[in-house]
Every structure is written in structure tokens, then in C-alpha cells.
Amino acid sequence: MAESVVLTTEKRDTRGTRTARKLRAAGRVPGVVYGHKEETVSVSVGADDLLSAVRHGARVVDLQSENDLQKAQIAELQWDHLGIEVLHVDFRRVAADERIHVTIPVEIKGIAPGVSAGGVLDQPIHTLAIECLAVNVPDSIRVNINELQLGSAIHVRDLQLPPDVTALVDPDAIVVHVTSPQAEPEAGAIPGGEQAEPEVIGRKAAVEEGEEEK
């Protein structure tokens, strides 16, 4: 579980693209705090503090404003097109005893014997949606693959979740499995690449109609 992170917020009264850009240039990220049927408040937080918290796996943070301290979940982050800077952040107010829905990463630990036997490790699920207490959000779900043989899989139902944590995805979904390596297609043997030119939709019908008219 990540330690509680305190982010200092400043209330912002101005809105719009221009002021948001000025804020970002000054090293702050525009954001919004909402939830619990209270007033929606536009705020800004320090970009470095926010990025540091996110990279260390913080899901629920303490927002320190001028008057009070409130607990909030980082609900959404908007990134720039290259994924380098955070453009905007959404905070959702939560109570300490409230159960929330969060997405946490799935970490794979160990070396699968199936990989040593020539298989390929495939992980269809990288993040897991869970329901847990706001104060007890796990950093990640660790999956031990030390006994994963070629052709076998670990499903969501096999995961060892911490107490009070429930998975919100299909229990039969595959988290990680070891598959046989795909035969490398030779150049020119790509599926769908056998034909010299694509079929044109409607052309064949038009040609046939033309022949009937003749």
C-alpha cells in the first residue's frame, strides 16, 4: 500500500485554454475536485508533485487547500500526445471508510518454466479493476509465475487478492499464460497479403450487371 501523499492545491478562478497554458508553463497542472454532492472546485497542483505521486503508485491522496484537508482519488489524468506531460487531473472526493473502484497494475514475479521450455509469456491483462477501501488501495497485484507451464494459464479467479479487495472483471479472464511461439511468417506470407490488389466492393456486381445488359 502506498504511503499517504499530500498534494497542495490552489483554487483557480480563471478558466480557459490560455490560463491553463500559463499554469502549465509555471509548473502547475490544472485540475478539478468533485464528488460527494459537494461543489465542484477548479484547482491547480504542482506538476512535479503530482507526477511523483502518480509514478509511485498513489491512487488516493490528501488534498491540502487553504482551509481544509480532504481525501480524494485521482480519477483521471489527461496526458499530452507523447505521454510526457500531464495536462489535467480529476480528483474525486472519497471518505476513508468508503469502498471505491480503482485500477491497479498486475505485476509478474518469477520465471515461468514454460518459457524455459520454449514458450512465450503472454499477459492479456496488465491492469485489474478492483473494489477496495479508499485507505487500503494496494499498489499492485503480484502474480507468481514460477509454476506456469507451457500451455497453462493463470486466471483472475486464481489471483490472491488482499482481504477486502474484490476483482471487478470476469473471473475466467486470463491474466497471464504461456503459449507456443508463433511460427515467424516469411516475408510475403503475412495473412491477408496473398493477393496482389484488394477486392473492390461492388465492382464485381457492377461488371455482372453490365454483362447482363449486353
Add this chain to the structure above:
Amino acid sequence: MPLMPKRVKFRKTQRGKVRGNALRGNTVSHGDFGLQSLEGGWLSAEAIEAGRITATHSVRGEGRLYIRVFPHKSVTSIPAETRMGKGKGEPEFWAAVIKPGMILYEIGGLPEAAARDALARVAYKMPFRCRFVARRPTVG
């Protein structure tokens, strides 16, 4: 033969312009690491195939490679020493329209060093600048 659509509604397309940045297809979603385009342009089916061959040779059967782009656009050209007129040329090759930020290839099931090495080799085959990226931290 390189990638191309199986069925199309029209054989020839207008050239268009690559405007703006990638707002979709700019996150690593299948594998662990990806190759991100930093510039916009056309990526020909031959270049996609060259990247695929380079990556598969580099990883030598380990890990999984995902190609995130597909050449949907036909590019036409008229033969050399042809007089003006007589309509649009014939499709010469197929290309994917790439915007800055798009993820071109992804690799999963490999350690970072091996993935970085493989995708660096692929980047040499690309007609524009690329960078190695990992998954973004998850929130929400």
C-alpha cells in the same frame, strides 16, 4: 507481399494532409514497451514489414510483437515519361497515415533491455524519428 486491405470501397484515395497530433493510438496497450513516432507522415507497407522482420529477428522467437498500424491508404503514381492528363495514376503502394505520438510497434514478454534493443533496431527502418516508451502509470 506487404500488408494491404483485403477489401476496399475505392482503389484510389486523395493524398490529404497529416494534421495535428495522435489523440488515439498513442498509448502502449498490448505489450509492455512500444515504439512511438515523434513525427507525422506516411509509413509504407514495405517499411512496416521491414520493421516486423527486424524485430522478430532481434527477439529470436521470445516475447510477442504487436504491429499497431495498418496501411489503409493507397498511394498512386503515374509512370515516368508520361504526358500530362489521362487521369489519376495507378496504386503504387499502400501506406499508414502516422501522426506524432502514435505507437507503431509493441513488444511484450521481454525484459526492458532486450525490448529497447529490438525497438532501436526497428527505429532505424522507420522514415521518421521514434522513441522507446513504456506503459503509462495507471490511475482511476
